[in-house]
Amino acid sequence: xxxxxxxxxxxxxxxxxxxxxxxxxxxxxxxxxxxxxxxxxxxxxxxxxxxxxxxxxxxxxxxxxxxxxxxxxxxxxxxxxxxxxxxxxxxxxxxxxxxxxxxxxxxxxxxxxxxxxxxxxxxxxxxxxxxxxxxxxxxxxxxxxxxxxxxxxxxxxxxxxxxxxxxxxxxxxxxxxxxxxxxxxxxxxxxxxxxxxxxxxxxxxxxxxxxxxxxxxxxxxxxxxxxxxxxxxxxxxxxxxxxxxxxxxxxxxxxxxxxxxxxxxxxxxxxxxxxxxxxxxxxxxxxxxxxxxxxxxxxxxxxxxxxxxxxxxxxxxxxxxxxxxxxxxxxxxxxxxxxxxxxxxxxxxxxxxxxxxxxxxxxxxxxxxxxxxxxxxxxxxxxxxxxxxxxxxxxxxxxxxxxxxxxxxxxxxxxxxxxxxxxxxxxxxxxxxxxxxxxxxxxxxxxxxxxxxxxx
Amino acid sequence: xxxxxxxxxxxxxxxxxxxxxxxxxxxxxxxxxxxxxxxxxxxxxxxxxxxxxxxxxxxxxxxxxxxxxxxxxxxxxxxxxxxxxxxxxxxxxxxxxxxxxxxxxxxxxxxxxxxxxxxxxxxxxxxxxxxxxxxxxxxxxxxxxxxxxxxxxxxxxxxxxxxxxxxxxxxxxxxxxxxxxxxxxxxxxxxxxxxxxxxxxxxxxxxxxxxxxxxxxxxxxxxxxxxxxxxxxxxxxxxxxxxxxxxxxxxxxxxxxxxxxxxxxxxxxxxxxxxxxxxxxxxxxxxxxxxxxxxxxxxxxxxxxxxxxxxxxxxxxxxxxxxxxxxxxxxxxxxxxxxxxxxxxxxxxxxxxxxxxxxxxxxxxxxxxxxxxxxxxxxxxxxxxxxxxxxxxxxxxxxxxxxxxxxxxxxxxxxxxxxxxxxxxxxxxxxxxxxxxxxxxxxxxxxxxxxxxxxxxxx
Numbered sequence: 032x033x034x035x036x037x038x039x040x041x042x043x044x045x046x047x048x049x050x051x052x053x054x055x056x057x058x059x060x061x062x063x064x065x066x067x068x069x070x071x072x073x074x075x076x077x078x079x080x081x082x083x084x085x086x087x088x089x090x091x092x093x094x095x096x097x098x099x100x101x102x103x104x105x106x107x108x109x110x111x112x113x114x115x116x117x118x119x120x121x122x123x124x125x126x127x128x129x130x131x132x133x134x135x136x137x138x139x140x141x142x143x144x145x146x147x148x149x150x151x152x153x154x155x156x157x158x159x160x161x162x163x164x165x166x167x168x169x170x171x172x173x174x175x176x177x178x179x180x181x182x183x184x185x186x187x188x189x190x191x192x193x194x195x196x197x198x199x200x201x202x203x204x205x206x207x208x209x210x211x212x213x214x215x216x217x218x219x220x221x222x223x224x225x226x227x228x229x230x231x232x233x234x235x236x237x238x239x240x241x242x243x244x245x246x247x248x249x250x251x252x253x254x255x256x257x258x259x260x261x262x263x264x265x266x267x268x269x270x271x272x273x274x275x276x277x278x279x280x281x282x283x284x285x286x287x288x289x290x291x292x293x294x295x296x297x298x299x300x301x302x303x304x305x306x307x308x309x310x311x312x313x314x315x316x317x318x319x320x321x322x323x324x325x326x327x328x329x330x331x332x333x334x335x336x337x338x339x340x341x342x343x344x345x346x347x348x349x350x351x352x353x354x355x356x357x358x359x360x361x362x363x364x365x366x367x368x369x370x371x372x373x374x375x376x377x378x379x380x381x382x383x384x385x386x387x388x389x390x391x392x393x394x395x396x397x398x399x400x401x402x403x404x405x406x407x408x409x410x411x412x413x414x415x416x417x418x419x420x421x422x423x424x425x426x427x428x429x430x431x432x433x434x435x436x437x438x439x440x441x442x443x444x445x446x447x448x449x450x451x452x453x454x455x456x457x458x459x460x461x462x463x464x465x466x467x468x469x470x471x472x473x474x475x476x477x478x479x480x481x482x483x484x485x486x487x
Numbered sequence: 488x489x490x491x492x493x494x495x496x497x498x499x500x501x502x503x504x505x506x507x508x509x510x511x512x513x514x515x516x517x518x519x520x521x522x523x524x525x526x527x528x529x530x531x532x533x534x535x536x537x538x539x540x541x542x543x544x545x546x547x548x549x550x551x552x553x554x555x556x557x558x559x560x561x562x563x564x565x566x567x568x569x570x571x572x573x574x575x576x577x578x579x580x581x582x583x584x585x586x587x588x589x590x591x592x593x594x595x596x597x598x599x600x601x602x603x604x605x606x607x608x609x610x611x612x613x614x615x616x617x618x619x620x621x622x623x624x625x626x627x628x629x630x631x632x633x634x635x636x637x638x639x640x641x642x643x644x645x646x647x648x649x650x651x652x653x654x655x656x657x658x659x660x661x662x663x664x665x666x667x668x669x670x671x672x673x674x675x676x677x678x679x680x681x682x683x684x685x686x687x688x689x690x691x692x693x694x695x696x697x698x699x700x701x702x703x704x705x706x707x708x709x710x711x712x713x714x715x716x717x718x719x720x721x722x723x724x725x726x727x728x729x730x731x732x733x734x735x736x737x738x739x740x741x742x743x744x745x746x747x748x749x750x751x752x753x754x755x756x757x758x759x760x761x762x763x764x765x766x767x768x769x770x771x772x773x774x775x776x777x778x779x780x781x782x783x784x785x786x787x788x789x790x791x792x793x794x795x796x797x798x799x800x801x802x803x804x805x806x807x808x809x810x811x812x813x814x815x816x817x818x819x820x821x822x823x824x825x826x827x828x829x830x831x832x833x834x835x836x837x838x839x840x841x842x843x844x845x846x847x848x849x850x851x852x853x854x855x856x857x858x859x860x861x862x863x864x865x866x867x868x869x870x871x872x873x874x875x876x877x878x879x880x881x882x883x884x885x886x887x888x889x890x891x892x893x894x895x896x897x898x899x900x901x902x903x904x905x906x907x908x909x910x911x912x913x914x915x916x917x918x919x920x921x922x923x924x925x926x927x928x929x930x931x932x933x934x935x936x937x938x939x940x941x942x943x944x945x946x
């Protein structure tokens with residue numbers, strides 16, 4: 032059985048280092064490939080780190096509470112009788128990844144070749160895992176207006192392929208990557224020493240989620256201490272806030288947004304929901320679950336909206352992976368409900384609640400944070416009439432959901448009271464036109480206004 | 488019973504390299520050889536023919552001494568002496584393999600080896616029999632032998648194969664070479680240089696049919712100019728004794744010559760190795776192997792010519808390394824069969840790697856093709872050797888080096904910059920930015936690259 036090096040995974044595009052929150056396995060524990068080894072804190076979320084090999088966790092090199100640069104050795108999996116001395120020694124000399132590395136240069140960064148900041152800035156105290164508590168739940172609906180989520184390769188956690196900052200790739204791989212819009216930082220190289228070669232890029236460019244939008248170099252703001260009685264105070268950006276700050280302009284500036292709003296009569300959906308929730312032994316269903324289900328079904332009919340701009344082509348998805356924005360105290364994240372078109376309302380209700388719950392506890396897995404083909408952001412619980420959301424590239428559209436309000440309505444019988452809800456879709460004009468967005472909304476509206484269709 | 492970790496049957500370039508690599512990795516190794524160590528390559532193929540071709544080149548230089556202002560009234564080229572020299576070169580190389588075996592503590596068992604079970608090899612030699620038991624694996628590397636046409640027997644007198652051609656100290660007055668692949672054109676070159684009347688027959692529409700079409704055209708021109716009669720698309724129906732030696736019936740009429748050289752290809756040596764008893768799978772006459780060279784029977788490996796095309800010594804060596812490392816528990820990178828250079832040592836030499844232009848075009852890919860003639864290369868002009876060109880075939884969009892075809896002086900040495908480039912996945916641009924020393928023949932490689940990019944300097 033080969034010796035498996037456990038390295039700090041690159042869990043997002045901007046991630047340079049990660050903090051081990053805790054090890055779920057101890058030295059000497061037997062592990063299978065796929066077992067969760069540890070929880071790692073990144074700029075986005077607390078992510079569970081899987082084992083990529085089987086054997087015995089022989090050595091833990093970075094203790095809980097300590098940080099390690101991406102790609103550095105943090106543990107070793109091997110058989111009991113395997114000699115791991117050389118691997119561990121190599122880590123000691125080549126990668127100063129151990130506990131003391133907090134303020135040191137990333138492993139492998141040599142003078143003259145470091146193309147990124149040499150020091151990892153100290154983290155604000157509020158990010159100390161001991162001090163953090165799960166954010167209080169903000170209601171049964173999943174609110175959110177903005178979302179942050181890097182397009183991380185969906186299938187697997189990418190291993191760093193370079194020596195920290197520099198990506199090792201063949202010239203041909205670089206060219207093909209540039210032409211197909213693949214971010215080399217997200218690819219694991221299969222060539223000598225982890226070098227990215229042509230076949231790696233080709234494999235990645237056929238996997239939908241790997242067509243990531245390249246991120247701007249990370250801006251690392253430095254905390255200014257607040258003086259007593261000062262006129263203002265500069266709060267340090269939390270890792271999540273800084274990711275949002277970096278990420279959102281990358282959508283709003285290059286993606287030409289347009290917006291289409293429609294009003295939906297929610298009376299029948301409201302009644303149906305109350306009826307369903309009155310049934311014993313049934314999961315509680317939210318308005319948002321209705322909307323998720325309606326969008327999933329409609330997207331199958333409107334593949335042009337379930338699409339992504341790819342530079343020289345438009346990728347139309349035949350499956351619906353729904354991003355559901357979840358507000359957290361310090362920001363928000365958008366976990367992904369996969370293959371939602373194939374799920375019943377009850378299933379959606381259970382799974383969406385679980386995702387939101389774990390998002391608030393920062394217990395999501397990396398693969399649950401990427402790969403959405405469409406997203407929904409709901410601010411209904413904040414009594415918001417309507418709003419527009421920012422598209423999360425490479426997705427082509429996002430739906431912003433307002434609250435269900437009781438309003439005077441005019442019908443044939445005269446003036447009455449009805450429940451109305453505003454839906455606003457933000458669309459990438461490179462992928463679709465106004466009429467496409469409008470037709471999509473029309474069909475979502477139809478489903479919600481004839482909600483029995485959502486049950487069949 | 489003699490016990491070893493690895494038993495290698497056959498010591499050609501595949502066998503001896505795998506034996507040495509296995510020994511380097513700390514395994515005890517026995518080799519079995521029914522001829523001299525080094526196999527066909529060192530004894531009867533690659534090496535001795537290169538010695539003969541060098542003689543042919545020296546004769547050629549004497550012939551054109553006047554171009555250099557050197558007057559030679561009369562010179563004699565002794566063909567028997569050329570063959571003797573060739574034999575001594577082969578002997579030296581075979582001794583080199585014996586030395587390497589001693590150095591790496593590899594035991595050589597002379598005799599014919601065959602598998603009696605998946606880990607036992609019986610050796611029958613002149614000095615008796617031995618039984619070798621392989622603790623880890625057996626590597627079969629029994630190579631290949633010349634094929635003939637149906638109904639034509641190779642007697643190595645009138646109808647000879649390359650085996651006879653490298654041994655015969657007497658040259659014929661005339662010879663018909665059947666098959667214009669590497670073996671055929673190399674012997675056609677040697678014989679022609681020594682004044683033999685040579686007719687070269689090829690069943691396919693062009694000589695060196697596996698090479699790029701423009702290379703075939705150039706070689707046809709060069710060989711014809713030297714007085715070699717070339718007939719392509721010629722099907723041989725019979726070879727019979729008669730006339731000066733043999734009468735060859737073709738669909739284009741009868742030919743007569745003192746000798747016939749059969750150069751229609753080689754077939755795997757799979758008989759008498761014990762494959763049948765173990766039910767080792769074959770595929771189109773070759774042993775079927777995995778990417779780590781393991782046969783359908785676990786612990787039995789096959790490498791080199793017997794394991795399939797291309798039948799080239801350097802491919803066998805690469806496979807030998809893969810097999811040895813796999814047996815030693817390493818995880819070797821499999822042989823990249825798309826990146827094996829192919830070399831023919833006639834004059835002008837031919838070397839190629841990757842796809843021909845025609846193959847590269849299949850599937851409608853857009854190409855960037857650049858060609859540079861040696862007539863525009865300073866070093867080639869100074870050498871007085873300007874036949875041929877370098878041709879680079881690349882993908883227009885990415886600059887990927889799809890194939891390179893060289894015909895001309897030292898082509899076989901020049902191909903490797905492209906082999907390295909392809910291994911590292913360099914594109915036209917990296918090749919372009921590589922400064923080539925002046926004056927060298929290799930500048931033609933740079934210029935062909937520039938030509939593919941649309942801006943060759945010297946043409």
